[in-house]
Amino acid sequence: MNIDIGLIRQSWALVEPVADKVTMHFYAKLFADYPSVREMFPPAMDVQRDRLLQALTRVVLNLDDADGVVDYLGQLARDHRKYGVQPEHYPAVGRCLVIAMRANAGGAWRSVYDTAWIDAYQFIADVMIKAAEQEAAYVPPAWNGVVVGHEMRTREIAVITVEPTQPYAFKAGQYATVQTPHWPKVWRPYSIANAPRRDNRLTFHVRVVSGGWVSTALAHHTRVGDTVLLGPPRGSLLLERASTPHLIFIAGGTGLAPLKALIEESMWLPERPSIDLFHGVRHHGDAYDLRDLRDLRTHHRRLRVVQAVSDEPDEWRRENAVDALLNHRVSLDGDVFVCGSPDMVQVTAARLLHIGVPAHYIHTEFTPGAPTLVYS
Ligand SMILES: NC(=O)C1=CN([C@@H]2O[C@H](COP(=O)(O)OP(=O)(O)OC[C@H]3O[C@@H](n4cnc5c(N)ncnc54)[C@H](O)[C@@H]3O)[C@@H](O)[C@H]2O)C=CC1
Numbered sequence: 262m263n264i265d266i267g268l269i270r271q272s273w274a275l276v277e278p279v280a281d282k283v284t285m286h287f288y289a290k291l292f293a294d295y296p297s298v299r300e301m302f303p304p305a306m307d308v309q310r311d312r313l314l315q316a317l318t319r320v321v322l323n324l325d326d327a328d329g330v331v332d333y334l335g336q337l338a339r340d341h342r343k344y345g346v347q348p349e350h351y352p353a354v355g356r357c358l359v360i361a362m363r364a365n366a367g368g369a370w371r372s373v374y375d376t377a378w379i380d381a382y383q384f385i386a387d388v389m390i391k392a393a394e395q396e397a398a399y400v401p402p403a404w405n406g407v408v409v410g411h412e413m414r415t416r417e418i419a420v421i422t423v424e425p426t427q428p429y430a431f432k433a434g435q436y437a438t439v440q441t442p443h444w445p446k447v448w449r450p451y452s453i454a455n456a457p458r459r460d461n462r463l464t465f466h467v468r469v470v471s472g473g474w475v476s477t478a479l480a481h482h483t484r485v486g487d488t489v490l491l492g493p494p495r496g497s498l499l500l501e502r503a504s505t506p507h508l509i510f511i512a513g514g515t516g517l518a519p520l521k522a523l524i525e526e527s528m529w530l531p532e533r534p535s536i537d538l539f540h541g542v543r544h545h546g547d548a549y550d551l552r553d554l555r556d557l558r559t560h561h562r563r564l565r566v567v568q569a570v571s572d573e574p575d576e577w578r579r580e581n582a583v584d585a586l587l588n589h590r591v592s593l594d595g596d597v598f599v600c601g602s603p604d605m606v607q608v609t610a611a612r613l614l615h616i617g618v619p620a621h622y623i624h625t626e627f628t629p630g631a632p633t634l635v636y637s
Pocket residue numbers: 450451452453466467468512513514515516517518519541542543569570571572580581582600601602603604605608609635636
């Protein structure tokens with residue numbers, strides 16, 4: 262890696278305080294000079310701008326960990342295949358990025374920064390192009406899926422089953438990004454709520470988020486027989502992270518989805534772990550999956566399911582999932598998997614640490630520095 266890390270960091274420090282302006286400038290320049298690139302992006306660019314910023318920040322901060330940066334860029338490239346990114350797009354992006362940084366550095370930009378960024382960007386582009394090409398040999402950029410099941414479990418939560426038209430290999434606990442024909446180019450991640458099945462089907466738990474384009478389209482404007490696009494499976498909330506015979510699963514709302522997949526997978530293990538699942542919802546009516554969870558219990562004798570209700574005014578015992586765990590005096594002797602909103606995950610992990618659960622027993626999808634997932 263032939264990059265002057267010192268110059269990159271110096272120049273980044275100049276533009277980081279105005280990073281929002283840099284990204285706006287970058288996209289304006291890119292779309293003005295290369296209009297055909299515009300159609301690869303969604304109509305509203307806010308989420309996309311944040312992603313570019315997160316990615317750049319991460320690369321700049323980690324340049325001295327060459328292996329880590331290469332892994333990260335490779336993943337980024339594989340994720341970008343579904344947007345239709347081609348090798349010829351990279352020089353355009355690199356050129357506009359340098360122009361945008363220079364224009365927003367308040368006159369302090371030096372010509373040596375140009376050279377440093379051209380070298381750094383060449384390295385980034387080489388790694389990404391190679392990673393995308395390697396994967397293209399055996400994995401499609403996206404999968405077509407037919408909706409084969411659509412059930413409104415509450416007014417705001419749909420359970421949707423999709424059958425990809427080609428084999429879709431994933432691990433229990435992973436998520437897929439989903440695009441509906443209602444919102445071309447807009448992708449949102451949803452956890453797959455089942456372990457891999459012979460019928461190749463994937464089930465998603467979709468809660469309508471206020472103002473959420475994809476969640477509204479999927480829940481309210483999608484029917485059996487409609488098609489969606491699926492991105493490749495991602496995520497590391499996997500059962501292989503666990504090492505103990507007793508597992509504790511703490512789910513908030515539709516954060517239940519990946520944990521349910523892990524329960525299904527655990528049923529195939531030669532030595533089934535015992536599992537305590539605490540599912541927190543705000544109101545009784547939000548307990549959208551009780552029937553399926555009861556069904557799972559009849560097949561998994563070592564599974565216990567506790568439904569906790571946190572915001573019901575008439576409930577004598579209002580508790581979230583982690584309160585319920587403590588109230589049930591469960592022995593905290595095993596791996597704990599937590600999934601829900603980013604706040605819920607953070608608060609729950611902090612409480613678990615506080616009550617003495619070792620950090621290496623706590624598993625979440627949100628790792629520091631990783632881009633936050635937006636389920637809307
Ligand atoms: N649909 C999916 O595939 C997945 C969804 N998620 C995320 O899970 C979340 C689910 O949201 P909803 O269903 O609306 O449920 P919600 O977040 O409104 O509430 C579910 C439960 O979590 C508790 N909770 C919420 N915030 C908390 C906090 N800061 N501290 C402690 N407890 C808290 C609530 O009291 C309630 O018991 C969303 O943020 C979604 O993005 C995460 C993974 C997968």
